Amino acid sequence: MHDRDDREMGAVGSRLVRVDADAKVTGRALYVDDLTFPGMLEAALVLPGCAHARLLKVDASDALAMAGVHAVVTADDVPGENQVGVVDRDQPLLPSERIRYSGDAVAVVVAETRAIAREAAAAVRAETEEIPAVFDAVRAMEPGAPKVHDDGNVFLEYRVRKGNIDEGFEAADIIVERTFRTHHQEHSYLEPLGAIAVPEEHGGVTIYGTMQCPYYVQKAVATVLGLPLAHVRVIQTVTGGGFGGKEDSPSEICACAAVAAWKLRRPVKLIYTREDDFYRSSKRHPMTVTYKLGATRDGTFTAAQIRVVADAGAYSTLTPVVVFRAAAHATGPYEIPNVHTDAYGVYTNRQTTGAFRGFGQPQTIFANESIVDEVAEALGLDPIDVRLKNGLAVGKRTATNQLLTESVGLPETLRQAREASGWDAKRAERGADSDPIKRGIGVGSIYYGVSLGAKGLALDGSGAHMNVYRDGSVRIAIGGTEMGQGLLTVLTQIASDALGAPTESIHVDHVDTSVVPDSGPSVASRTTLMTGNAIIDAAEKLRATMGEVASELLGVPTGEITFRDGRVGAGDRSIAFAELAAECWARNVNTAADGWYAAPLSTFDEDGQGDAYAIYSYATHVAEVEVDTRTGHVRLVRVTAAHDVGKILNPTTLEGQVEGGVLQCAGMALYERMITDGGDILTPDFSTYILPTAMDVPEIETLFIEEPYSRGPFGAKGIGETPAMPGAVAIANAIYHATGLRFLELPITAEAVRLALADGRGR
């Protein structure tokens, strides 16, 4: 659909085959567990498994007596500060006094082999004294609830106040209010967390690991070892999936390996089992969202009052930023004159929660997009019409009162999804009452502030280092991470067009923190935008210096020189890029350059007003389902996914992002459920934690709208997360259309559907 003649248009926009495809399908790609170092030992963690307890003693005597065990490392062995909190300093690496959730590790056992380390870890005895625990965030806010941290459980509050909420509801002809709940979602990346720490002869340490945010890891390791940042080098290994799950958690595992390696002065590898990953990695926040929406008879929204309670788990990790994003976007992609949002981050004795594709938004989207459908139905209006009526567009204002001035593709996503899905006809269709299979079609729309926004300004710059060799080949070091999303490929395309050098001559490396300055995290759909712009910046510098040499050689003024398709020059006077590189080398001209891009300023005041994010991406998904009323089984038949992406850099990687996102939405809506009993996770593996499989994939149609962003690389905006956001509620709305069942809680399992019908709910 988006194919076109590659030669005419350059690399950007082409279906360049993923640069890492060959290495990955042939097994040549080396993941962290494939690496080994001379003298390397293996580690395993000791998890007492208590939800809340005082830690009295760690007795390692039996473990230490086992053949092949080298050390049992505890809090006492942490040479620096025993602290791995990302935003708040509330999380000890290895707790010494108090265990706050079942994922807390009290010791790292190091042994000759992994099998011995795990066996020995099971032999370490932690003496504990249980204290009352709290497993529900709403309960945790009540007075008298057990305190997870001494200062109380509510540690975070954001508010958005726009207009006058009372007047807004007075002006409404109809008001709908409901409370929705969502649950933990596990990232389920294929490659579990893993790290290797290698002590270096100069006194520092090098960390290898699977991760999204090497600069977070660098800081965490420097903190626990008490080292200057310059002595901690972090090398990101080929990373088998992230989805946000490798933003905060890698700091913990890398720091554990580092402390162990430091004590023993030997390389130490620590690889999580899938169960370790379930217990210790951050999940999607369970949220309780109360949403009240007012509208006039013609469907114009007048007021929205929203209360969001986010379950942070035992430590805050990324909750401060997740809840900020949830609060800023909680209305959904609509212009509403009166908004009153309160959002809270609350400690519980459950698994920590952090980043997951959508970063706090999918939970509030489930609420706002369900309510929008209810309002539409109550007024007898079509759900897409209501969305178009209130939806954001250029010249409209968001909940934070930000005036949108460019690149707002929401209306077009709605129009195209409506058309391509055959919405109007299917919406009107009513199957025979006697047919046990009920068909339904539903919609969900979203907006997403790209990059870190007002609460992440200090982190919002990214770098690249570009080195042109004398044969014209180019090697680029970057600060953003490839985690499977296709970053290296699109950056190769951006670099190719920015430099006029062929894609085959360009190689982009995974992150090494000793080469590129702190570029912030690879999250928030920011990496293609930020690193892409940094590469363009570096390329511009190189075009300037190399252009001068070309100008001299060709006798053409520098202003007329262009770099295109492997040639440099003007008109018929040109030289091959490789030849120019050789000339530069012969003349001792520097052909390496650093690029940098900093995000524009954004704001969010105490009342949640301001230009919260520089730019937004938009998407609409339409889902079609068949519900078998005999068994409750929901078949997801088809999803039409329309995305405003600014500019398509590579249609293949883009489609991959969207298709994967559609499946994660299906998982959140229909299947994924982390069942716990106190601190125990009853579904700690993929036989019990149910993910959609290849056999559950619906037909997916992707539609791309290009509303260019003036500051984006070639006009592109972030799309990493938007595919995982609108689909879950589109499915919920489709189930409603099919059955008359409005679910206030996810996932909507076959059992939930069938029992609701058995209880006489629905049509």
Added chain:
Amino acid sequence: MDRPASACAPRWESPATLAEAAEILRDAAGSARAIAGGTDLAVRIRRAEERPDVLVDLGRIENSDGVELRPEAGAIGRMEIGALATHATLAEHPLVREHANVLAEACRTVGAPQVRSRGTIGGNLANASPAADGVVALLALDAAVWVQSASSCAGDAGAVPIVDFLTGPGESVLRDDELIGGIVFDRPSPAARSVYVKAGQRNALAIAIASVAAIFEPDAGIVRIALGSVAPTPVRAGDAEALFESDWRGGADPETLFDAVAAAAAAASSPIDDVRATARYRRILTEALTRSALDRICLRKA
């Protein structure tokens, strides 16, 4: 500390005959385990639920994975299936598809292609899960199990009926030193039609929440109904079968009869709540699946 961790990896034995395998098991006195496809056992070993010192690989045993139809045992004919036959084999085997479609269909629902290529019907039986798809089908087929021990092969005559073989979740009459050699059952009448219907949490890699294996023999006017995942072992819905037999011939209205038979099948279940589903849902499913099985085999409705 009971034993050094480095001794974790068990010894591997690959006998050439079933008798030899049984001897190794006997000599190991409880510390050895037979391994066929390993799709159940490897999972349990990884979870440290079992720690065998010796693994007796059944994969090298000759003539242990065949499927045969023996006409000599009377006009009906008997199906004989080697314990090492995989789910992939049984799902596609022409004899199974023709004469015991319910088994082919059940095996087709197991796991995913990798699991079906390795997992065996003998392992499915010995593992004795109430959710074992192949076993639910075999129960409907009134199959019996050949047991082999070091001293003797019970042989054909002594084959143990599946109802007696299974004693509880994960439990059977099989002793530590005994092996399953194969499975036998009388071929259903040529006019018979059979199905396997299963409800799982997704379309593949799904352990049944509830399942129904059903066989309809029009000439005799009977159905055989076996239920999976709704009792400590797969169970037969005897009352439901009896109700069908008494009323079908009498020309009862199929809609009313099937509803009653389905309700009787649900009444034969004794499910529990677990991480996959509640007992209440399992009962509802048993009724719905039985109903749709009857529609398909008795009325050829989709």
